[in-house]
Amino acid sequence: MGNTHKKRKAGNSLIKIGKNIIIIFITMTISLMPYTQVRAMTAKQSMTHQLNQVIMKEPALQGAIAGISVRSAADGAILYDYQGDVRLRPASNMKLLTAAAALKVLGENYTFSTEVKTDAKKIKKIIQGNLYLKGNGDPTLLEDDIENMAMAIERIGVKKIKGNLVADDSRYDHVRYPLDMPWSDEAAYYGAQISALTVSPTKEYDSGSVRVKVKPGTKIGEKVKITVTPKSNYIKIINHAVTVAKDGKKKIKIEREHSKNTVTIEGTLPLNAKESKEWVGVWEPTRFAATLFKQALTERGITVTGKIKTGTVPEQAKLLTKHQSMPLSQLLVPFMKLSNNVHAEILIKEMGKLKKGEGSWDKGLTVMKSEVAKLGVNPNIMVIRDGSGISHVDSVPANQLSKLLFSVQKEKWFPVYLNALPVAGNSDKMVGGSLRKRLTDPSMAGRVRAKTGTISTVTSLSGYVNTKSGQILIFSILLNNMLDETKGKKIEDTLVTILANQ
Template sequence: MKTYVKLVLCIVMILAPGLNIRGEEPAVIAAEDGGGIQHAIDRLLEQDPDLQGALAGISVRSLSTGKILYGHMGDIRLRPASNLKLLTAAAALSVLGEDYSFKTEVLTDGVQRGKTLKGNLYLKGKGDPTLLTKDFEEMAENIRKKGITSIRGHLVGDDTWYDDVRYSSDLAWSDEDQYYGAQVSALTASPNEDYDAGTVILEVTPGSKAGKKPAVAVSPKTNVVNVVNHAKTVPEGKKKDIEVKRDHGTNTIHIQGTIPQGASKVRQWVAVWETSHYALDLFKKALHRQDIHILGDAKIGETPKNAELMTVHQSMPLSELMIPFMKLSNNGHAETLVKEMGKTVKKEGSWEKGLEVMRTELEALGVDTDALLLRDGSGISHINLISAHQITKLLYSVQHEEWFSSYIRSLPVSGASDRMVGGTLRNRLTNPSVKGKVRAKTGSLSTVSSLSGYIDTKSGDTLIFSILLNQLLDDEKGQEIEDRIAEILAAS
């Protein structure tokens, strides 16, 4: 009997895209052709070959009433990919507040005698994922302004604000050297204003002639990584095929393949191993540029409780950080915010405590937390589960929060060419009927594609929608399906 039940369930799940499963009673929006969005979306789900054998969870609500206007498998838990960031962003804004900022402190346990600091200098990270080379430079300048030119002690990096777990529980080992899988540490650094914390940027440029090794530049300059260049420059017209990989557990980066003469450079982000050492190295270099001589070693440790504060760097407020976080779908920001929520509320900067805080806050925002599974803050885990109806329920409730303007401003805008406006939607939904009318979070994992947010319709209404597509053979095809559904909604 159990075998028979399992077989029936499997058949239902496989055929699900063609079924009209609704957990709440929907109304129907009448379109100009009289068919309404129900008929148009149902027909798309039934006829699109890329959805055969796949799962499609769809929810559409009225922004003004919250009433469900359309649902297809709306109560079925599916993998949200980066649509999970909608939950993380809402919880973080609610717990931490729009004005919240991260601090990085420089402290000492020594005393200044003339131009010499007799004691250790501590760089204490408190989670800031936006530290750039110029910020380390500014902190070093502030030390120099105190008249210090020599430190008779060690330079110590302190990352104890969070726990020592660097990766979320379900991160694949093969993603560890990718920018989206970088380590999460209380002390870290970013290479540019995309703020992909814990990464460096490698640029590979063709050599002067065929047979020569291409030139390789690392930004920012750091002694932490070791680049081994196996690549070759080949004649013009030949194939460009450069591969950049970091060895697991080390900071040795291998570059292999070919790059033709005259070809454009290859630019790639690589996550470093032990980001605390990376940030400390950038600070050490900044001190040297200020002609501050350090007699001791650079190492990782803990700041004594009686250490004296010398200078502090404050990050941008959370309202501004939301822009690169959500527009560019920054995984590191999401996981940092989870740990920071745990540190702020439960005095422990860990995924476990942060997710506990997140669940509590989401429940207060109307989400049924008993009906979802949270494993991280970014959505990179394939074990995260939530239904489309729960996402639209959240998107309805948050519009009444005082921080909603920061929240909705952070969402990518369809067809907007400015990278910090259009974000991950800048090259999608560019038709006049939908351009600029969709504000939504994208999501993509292997076999998963998602899109959830707000859409302005032809009739002048605003709809809340969530589309979760799972078990896809081609997740890029999922984006095309999402865009077609968005066009249907916009035309209503």
């Protein structure tokens, strides 16, 4: 027993000596490290601690799922990873993948054309044949562009078309909605139908929709005043909304009937109240575009004797005029900054048409997955059902989004990609975009370029942040199963502010 006790004491002494040697070794190792390396380790530990504190203590994250990835923009090293490999719904952060693939496939100078053709044998004052309006996917086509094409027909000297006005949207298939789009989004501008021939109401380019403005009347009890842009007989307005006293409630409801273009407006609007605006997706955007074109021709004294129909342009048809869209480099600005879902889906179908000969989601998504794989992203561990992120089935790991954002820096088109991202705190809508009212404090404004994302119970933010120490950090924050998306956005801003202060 005595010897055993002595052996234990000796053993304990050896353990203590061993521990002291390890401590001395670690101390010597740290002391031999360059000061900047030690400081970097401390900074990383501090950042990790601060981020963890938010994640663990934020009440709004209780019961929710967060996926967070932070990388160095310089070498791509992961600096922070909280469930970064867990697949989560990305919402509009999916557009980061779509934009990168589109730039790789189409190129920054790519444009879309809209053509006017005829199958008449001779172009005279009276055209004996059909007039064709051929869409090739331009998501930025405006009423002004349609009017300019009508003016071009007028300049040729045409006065009458003795035939039909045929709208051709055959470049893409006729599947109008992404696979998993909620039925409740059908009448919303962000759920507008996808067509190769579509018109935007304003220079925010919400393709396939109209803008409805509601203003109060001049006296109590009077119906509110309605303005629809673009104006046409394609949309039928039923106005049940009335003007109430100045201290009355502002409660306006604008709804479009399923499968129709009947928009009902109900509610109340106080005297002198600010106008209400809503963008409403139209039913069958192809026919809407043709209706606007026929209207523009009529206004210039050009008669179309036939009807508006849908069909395809014959091979022998002659080109009368065409409109060319802005290049993709410019188109990406409203697409990404304003998070335009229709643009995303059109780009998917265009990639499918160009690379696989079919303008469909099936072919387009195949192309998109192939292209992002070339950027080091692994599409095999993702679920990708659309290009916009409107689907609640889409699921992507945060580490994959941060990897994409690292990889695209090496591409020649990266300046275009970066320029398209919303800039935090910049009030200009086409600069700040969906981040213009966030991170507005002077210490943060202009330091974050990132893509936002929101669908029901989901909020996301992925992009680049300039830190106080002069580094650029890449981050991806995906928050799912949120009870309140607004609180989710505040959490995102808090996390990004921590990164900015490193």
